[in-house]
Amino acid sequence: MGLFSRIYFNAVFGALGGLIGWMLFGVFGLKDVDGKLFGLPLLDLQNLVGGALIGGSVGYLVVSADALRDRALVRAMRLACYGVLLGAAGGALGLEVGDWFNYVLVKSIGADQHSAGTLLGVMFARGVGWMLLGMAIGMSEGIAARSLGRFSYSTIGGTFGGFFGGALFGLAYHLTKDRGGDVALWTALGLVILGAFIGSLSALVSGIFQPASVKVMRGWQEGREYPLEKARSQLGREEHSDIPLFRDMRVEKRHAFIERKGESFILINNGAPPDFTRVNDVPVVDRRELRDGDRLQLGQVLLRFQMRAAQNRRPAFGPGSARATASAGS
Secondary structure (H helix, E strand, O other): OHHHHHHHHHHHHHHHHHHHHHHHHHHHOOOOOOOEHHHOOOOEHHHHHHHHHHHHHHHHHHHOHHHHHOOOHHHHHHHHHHHHHHHHHHHHHHHHHHHHHHHHHHHHHOOOOOOHHHHHHHHHHHHHHHHHHHHHHHHHHHHHHOOHHHHHHHHHHHHHHHHHHHHHHHHHHHHHHHHOOOHHHHHHHHHHHHHHHHHHHHHHHHHHHOOEEEEEEEOOOOOOEEEOOOOEEEEEOOOOOOEEOOOOOOOOOOOEEEEEEOOEEEEEEOOOOHHHEEEOOEEOOOEEEOOOOOEEEEOOEEEEEEEOOHHHOOOOOOOOOHHHHHHHHO
16 A cells, blocks of 8 residues: 555656646747757757756656655755756756657658558657656656665666656657647646656656565554665654654654664664654664564654565564564563
8 A cells, every 4th residue: 555655646746747847838938949059950949948847847746755745845845956957857858859769760660640650650759758757757766865776766667657658648749739639738648647657657666676664553644654765764853854753742853763784674763762762662772673564663653664575574473483582682
């Protein structure tokens, strides 16, 4: 359910970014400009500006989606900067490359504008172009999270999202233009689909390969699942916490950390009262290695630690279980 929720919200924010990008291009796009930037044949100023507006909008909302869900506005602004900058660059390059590739491919096919070959060529060309936008947004997610793993997985997911979303964008645009429909309306729909694909596939691939996560069982954002993708994830009331635990004054601003060492995850108390830092109801004075299914209580917030891989799961109870051994030794 946690992964589905993340995919859903990333798709919604990505789709909204595509729609906003379309609106911004309608207002600030250089529609009356005819010619190439600096006289270079491969640099169309209108494509560069339009792609930057679209890419920046999608990147802004996709990269900051998790922080916006937590209502951590300062953190959202910080993360969004990465999405805007890289998204704008990827969008500008993607639209220009897609336009050029579309021209070369369709010309080489030499088919009629109404043929299936031309349609597939347009879809493939647009997919390749917008693939660069998806790749840039995926990279920006990893850079913002400061996680090499997240960088790899988000980039892969964003790249596939950009290709498939771009192909559908090309389909909607070509069919509408070919049949004399409302091009602006269908372009908007195509960009909404593009943003949704980039956001959802980026979240899907990252979620599939995330090594572990914690799920809020009681407290702020109950039911929310946070991936543990960094070498050291911060839990607390601070705005910039990786796992924000707001509204409970028993939780310190930088209450604890979860540190990853190889395949192990360790909860580190950052000077908070041990009675307000518990694992399976046992106070943690300094640190405690976590096992799959462990219950973490910080203040009144209850979390559950979850390993992704099934082979890492331990029996919940029993005389020989790792959890029982760990609890006995604490």
